[in-house]
Amino acid sequence: MSTTAQLTVELAERAYPIHFSDSLNPLQKDVAALRAANRSIRVLSDAKVLDAQPDILVKAGFKREEILSLPSGETTKSIEHLSQSLSFLATDSMNRDCSLFAFGGGVIGDLAGYVAASYLRGIDFYQIPTTLLSMVDSSVGGKTGINLPEGKNLVGAFWQPKAVYINTALLETLPPREFAAGLAEVIKYGMLYDLDFFKELEKVNTLTANAPELAGVVRRCCAIKAEIVVNDEKETASSGGRALLNLGHTFAHAIENVAGYGHYLHGEAVAIGLNLATQLSVKLGQLKAADIDRVKALIERCNLPTQLHNPLSIIELMAAMQKDKKNRAGKLRFVSMQTIGEAITTEEVDYALIESLWQEVGAK
Ligand SMILES: NC(=O)c1ccc[n+]([C@@H]2O[C@H](COP(=O)([O-])OP(=O)(O)OC[C@H]3O[C@@H](n4cnc5c(N)ncnc54)[C@H](O)[C@@H]3O)[C@@H](O)[C@H]2O)c1
Numbered sequence: 001m002s003t004t005a006q007l008t009v010e011l012a013e014r015a016y017p018i019h020f021s022d023s024l025n026p027l028q029k030d031v032a033a034l035r036a037a038n039r040s041i042r043v044l045s046d047a048k049v050l051d052a053q054p055d056i057l058v059k060a061g062f063k064r065e066e067i068l069s070l071p072s073g074e075t076t077k078s079i080e081h082l083s084q085s086l087s088f089l090a091t092d093s094m095n096r097d098c099s100l101f102a103f104g105g106g107v108i109g110d111l112a113g114y115v116a117a118s119y120l121r122g123i124d125f126y127q128i129p130t131t132l133l134s135m136v137d138s139s140v141g142g143k144t145g146i147n148l149p150e151g152k153n154l155v156g157a158f159w160q161p162k163a164v165y166i167n168t169a170l171l172e173t174l175p176p177r178e179f180a181a182g183l184a185e186v187i188k189y190g191m192l193y194d195l196d197f198f199k200e201l202e203k204v205n206t207l208t209a210n211a212p213e214l215a216g217v218v219r220r221c222c223a224i225k226a227e228i229v230v231n232d233e234k235e236t237a238s239s240g241g242r243a244l245l246n247l248g249h250t251f252a253h254a255i256e257n258v259a260g261y262g263h264y265l266h267g268e269a270v271a272i273g274l275n276l277a278t279q280l281s282v283k284l285g286q287l288k289a290a291d292i293d294r295v296k297a298l299i300e301r302c303n304l305p306t307q308l309h310n311p312l313s314i315i316e317l318m319a320a321m322q323k324d325k326k327n328r329a330g331k332l333r334f335v336s337m338q339t340i341g342e343a344i345t346t347e348e349v350d351y352a353l354i355e356s357l358w359q360e361v362g363a364k
Contacts, residue, residue: 007219009140009226011160011233018140018164018222020215024060027128027165031061040094041066044085044112045103048072049130052173057103070108074261077111077146079155085115089123099124099162105131105178106138106266110156113144117159127164131174132182133267136189136221139164141229141242151323152253152261158234168218171209176303179209181267183302184248186217188274189224191295192247195341197224202298244343247335248273254320258312264305271304276357281336283353284346291340308362314355317363321354 005020019026034041043062047069050057057067068088070076089098100123102112109127116125127139145156171179186207190198197220204213225245232241252273255264264272278295281287296306321332332354336346 007223010230014160016161016163020166020219022167022169027060034099040098042089043067043101043103044108046070046072046108049104053170074107076107081111082146086119089119096120096123101126101128103128106134109134109138110144111146113159114146114156117144117157124162127161130170132171132179133185135166135218137185140222140225168215180303181265184267184270184304186221187298188247189221191337191340192244192343193224198340239345243345244335247343248277250321250324250334251276253324254317257320258316268305271299272306272361275306276361277336279357279360280334284336286336286338311362311364314358314363317358
């Protein structure tokens with residue numbers, strides 16, 4: 001029997017449902033409704049996703065000629081593929097009542113969202129996430145965008161989807177390394193917002209794509225993300241707010257930047273970043289030292305790293321952190337924990353302290 005449930009992201013006139021279902025029903029129903037209303041439909045996806053899940057879109061009611069297949073990988077979040085995707089809509093003279101669906105991971109979701117935000121100054125957009133990371137994080141919250149040669153996510157818009165369709169059965173074809181990378185964001189939610197959820201994760205033996213606990217875990221992450229986004233949609237709160245979702249990310253972005261994009265998957269860099277954020281919280285006198293081992297144990301059980309594979313340069317890591325777009329008024333901005341399950345934003349952090357933390361994970 002299929003299970004269906006729904007959660008609403010309560011953003012007033014931009015409120016939208018997140019459908020959780022192990023069947024295609026909610027998606028099929030909405031596609032049929034769009035067709036009945038004579039709305040045009042287009043889909044952006046990536047070649048690997050379409051290979052791994054060849055029948056889903058057709059079963060859901062999409063036509064093959066409505067789908068644009070883009071190359072898999074981070075480089076697809078580029079001006080070139082933005083241009084290709086906009087032309088895909090424009091050559092078929094799509095008008096404002098066209099609906100654009102993203103079928104893929106965070107790369108396709110971020111690109112398609114930005115295409116939808118830009119085309120004719122904004123068309124409807126729907127997310128069908130296919131990676132764990134995109135189910136628990138990027139498909140919810142409306143951050144869309146692309147990369148420039150100068151850096152990641154430098155161009156974008158806030159553009160909320162009209163609906164998100166989450167079906168964890170799609171994860172069965174996801175490579176294990178990608179699955180593990182998504183788990184870093186799952187652990188992050190427990191650490192920043194929900195001690196009970198963190199404890200539940202500690203109890204689960206191994207969270208795999210077909211684990212019975214997975215659907216509930218994904219749903220809990222979406223609920224946390226939705227709650228945080230609703231209270232600070234555009235990340236403008238002077239403290240706390242949406243920025244808390246960046247727990248571990250100031251470190252992670254520096255690792256990705258210095259190691260070269262692609263060396264670590266984003267979630268792998270986040271895992272090391274979560275270890276560092278825990279150590280920072282201990283050094284700031286907020287957490288007890290034993291929490292470091294507790295967090296490390298959970299990260300390692302998820303087949304994620306807590307240390308750098310090769311030593312990176314501390315000077316380069318510090319320089320990369322200073323370029324982080326989350327910094328305010330020239331000050332480094334970190335998210336730390338007061339206890340596991342409760343995070344805060346912290347601005348007055350001594351540079352020497354951060355340098356010493358980098359040594360702890362193997363930087364030189
Ligand atoms: N908008 C946001 O709030 C937000 C939040 C976090 C991350 N992001 C962005 O998300 C991106 C990373 O997303 P990602 O980790 O999903 O990566 P991704 O989209 O590159 O997908 C990872 C890999 O898995 C493959 N894949 C996807 N689904 C599959 C499936 N079901 N079966 C087999 N293969 C599959 C893809 O082809 C790709 O090779 C980054 O660009 C990051 O900046 C955005």
